[in-house]
Amino acid sequence: MGKYDFTEIEKKWQAYWQENGTFIQPNPDDVDFADRPKYYILDMFPYPSGAGLHVGHPEGYTATDIVARHKRMKGFNVLHPMGYDSFGLPAEQYAVEHGVHPRETTAANIANIERQIKMFGFSYDWSRRVATTEPDYYRWTQWIFLKMFNSWYDPDADAARPIEELIDKLFSGALAVDAGGNVVPVAPYDRIPNISLEGVAYGQVKFQKLALDQQRRLIDEYRLAYMAEVPVNWCPKLGTVLSNEEVTNEGKSDRGDWPVYRKNLKQWMLRITSYSDRLLEGLDELDWPESIKIMQRNWIGRSEGADVDFVVDGSTGVSPVPEQEVIRVYTTRPDTLFGATYMVLAPEHPLVEQITTDEQRDAVDGYVKEAAHKSELERTTETKQKSGVFTGAYAINPVNDEKIPIWVADYVMMGYGTGAIMAVPAHDERDFEFAKAFSLPMRAVVMPDMTWIQQKRPKPMPKPEWDRDPENWIKNYISKPETYSIAFTGEGTAVNSDRYDRLTTAEFKKQVTEWLEENGLGRAAVNYKLRDWLFSRQRYWGEPFPIVHCEKCGTVALDEDQLPLELPEMDDFTPSASDDPDAPPAPPLAKATDWINTTCPSCGSPAKREINTMPQWAGSCWYYLRFLDPKNEKIFCDSDVEKYWMKPPSEESAIRNPQSAIGGIDLYVGGAEHAVLHLLYSRFWHKVLYDLGYVSGPEPFGKLFNQGMIRSYAYRDKRGVCVGYEDVDTSGDKPVHKTTGEVLSESIEKMSKSLKNVVNPDEVIGEYGADTFRLYEMFMGPLEASKPWNTRDVPGVHRFLHRVWRMICGNEETQSLLTDKVGDEKVERALHKLIKKAGEDIKAMKFNTAIAAMMEFVNVVFKAGAISKTQAERFVPVLAPFAPHLAEELWQRLGHDKSLAYEPWPEYNESLLVEDTAELAVQVNGKMRGLITVPADAAEDAIIEAALAEPKVAAAVEGKTIVKKIVVPGRLMNLVVK
């Protein structure tokens, strides 16, 4: 019958699937669509890098392929697509260095990576393939951007609405504009103190009274996509802004090691912060790993507290420009207001300039300038030593009218809260350190519990004889918290707080917040760590913004019918480099003069195109929607098609199928490296589309699964130099260098070129075949766990596939075990057990134990020496999701002329799984003393009798009284004796 020729078999069936379109899944509006339950299963699509696939990619892809194939056999319409996230810096960098257009590099990389993916025989519907760099695709990325540009976040509706609604409301007078100097409508989420002090009722201006360009600017500030001057990591030498991830700890660029500066630049922003609460609350409904949810919650970083206004001393507090007179701070601990002994402004705070006294001006200016040249990372890395400068100005603490000094220090960030804090050194670690460094006073206002005092109190106390009486500990803490080595940051009862003394922290917070509100000095406030999304890059290889800047009309959107706005043809992709940190940014697109100069879609006068491009995340924010309807030229995705694949189930069907109550993608698999950014950005875009009525559910990914990282062994010699596998001999006790014989150190590390521990899937497939590769990666361990690749283990699963082959087909030396006779009963029983176990394990994504179960079954067959045809015909479909090529071949050799991809998953009979006898472990005082075999339905007395008949059990019980008998049916029994 021939041997298991995996190379031939895999080639044959991959060609078959392709020719027959086996895995093409029709949409509801297609003629050959069959109405069945749906299952949308998605992989995080890859970036087509020049290095191709590494072994981590096929891990997730194999897992989803197993589930997809299983679901097809269970009668689902399965949507299982694949595509490419192909915009990005490496292709552009390559273009700069080699003069090859990024489009060509990308096309070549896609071709290579697709060849690799296809080697594995995944059951993707390739007719739905997309790449984010195709104009047909990014046309719709631009289209969604325009939707954001043309929307605002309506706090009343708590949803994104068309910008026309805001304009209507302004013109109708439902909303107005305050006279703070800025164009700010009456909206709850501003930080400008428009009700800050009594007697300052700023008159509101009717929108119509504003000048035309003021009206326009006001509207622009409320769009979901807006331009703002924000601090960025600016690298003049690279000519681009960098994300924090692209900046090293030394404040240099990751690429090229050039200096990076903090700089305010006008950039595109997306108003993701408006969705903070919804992004947070939505998490509760999702079937995601709890750890990922926690990471997103931390990233959003919601905290509750109060905004409190401090008046700058010497100012009246009444002014037409109030923010110059009042410092608003955010605190989560308004209960510590009486402990505020100084204030701190961030160096970038607009008030610094205003309040600094002449004596302090030089020092403050110098400090602010220095801080500007530090990167965010630098500032946060230097945690050891606090720095700061006194402004010379004072503020009045609203609760006790105390005059406290105002400092500038870079431990306060402009980006969080209000960029200003009240410092309570006794109860905040950072303030404590700062106060110690600059000898600022402290006041204890929260009384810690006695355990804390006992453990942390200074030893010896200022007067050693005090230490005898704990009363003195308390007195000492209340009067001298600075004698402690750390701050007490927990909750407790109030002291030194006037009328609030003895209140608990929680009660104090409540009461003081109410008091602040009544007196117009502050109010309850919520804060988030989440920032609006910096959405522009100074690069070529990204989606161009469909935006034109017109001198008359300002920022103007292209009409939808002008999309896609394609990238201009260029030869030189180098951004203008400079050594001068103040040189203005000049992105590559600045050189495409023909392309830049255009006419304004609104007024027709000459205008210029936006020359920034979108960041790499843009295309991946919505690709799962394009897969639904990839060829649609009218809309990004037909609404009926979207409903079929994504709509949350009705309540009734949610009960039947609780796994996807929230709707969206039924299973999304990928690495945990996207735990926050990609998954948060996508959820944000999806919610915008949901608000605007383009998608039917609030969340894109109903169920998420994170695969663990595959790492591998790395070898280093004594000097710490990495040694590649071809030079390592691992056959002995310790790994040694093949040529020098030197003993090498072994560690498990992330695969990387520099560690010389990268495993190439092409080689493994060449030697053992795709089915073996798939099986090995699934057999390594739990999908979610990180685990080391060990090529030495691969032959194990390969051997198993050979055994399966011999079992059904035999080979030159051995007969097949296939028989015409009625199947062996033990084999039959084992088969039913396998069908049950494999089905359950696939559902639970426990593929390693499913494979172990198949191995056990095959071992049973070999022991029995025979398998009937009907048994083989039920085993092969179980194998099929895991090793589809081999399974198809065996299926054909069993006499079938069609692919088994849509054969029903075999049934099992529960009654066959129940044994009539049970083997029970017998314990005496919890120690194993023997095994007995009893009828499955044996009574307790009979079991105990049988147990006592066991010599070893009898010996252990000998001469003692049985005080307790425990029988766990089908498992064990325990005799407690004395």
Added chain:
RNA sequence: GCCGAAGUGGCGGAAUUGGCAGACGCGCAGGAUUCAAAAUCCUGUGUCCGUUCAGGACGUGAGGGUUCGAGUCCCUCCUUCGGCACCA
């Protein structure tokens, strides 16, 4: 520092609700087949004590606890990995 995950043979890893620790595979040892090797097949394989057959003790990162019974639950600690990091 904070948050999260995880520590089980020589290795990767199994182990419903607490119920026979080490399934399955690798490696290793012995044997069969072979002129020989590869491949394949069979047997054994947690550690220690015990002369064989027995048999016994110990054993899931460390220490304590709950329980008839703990890899699994609780407390304290250690180590590794992942994320965040002056977030007021």
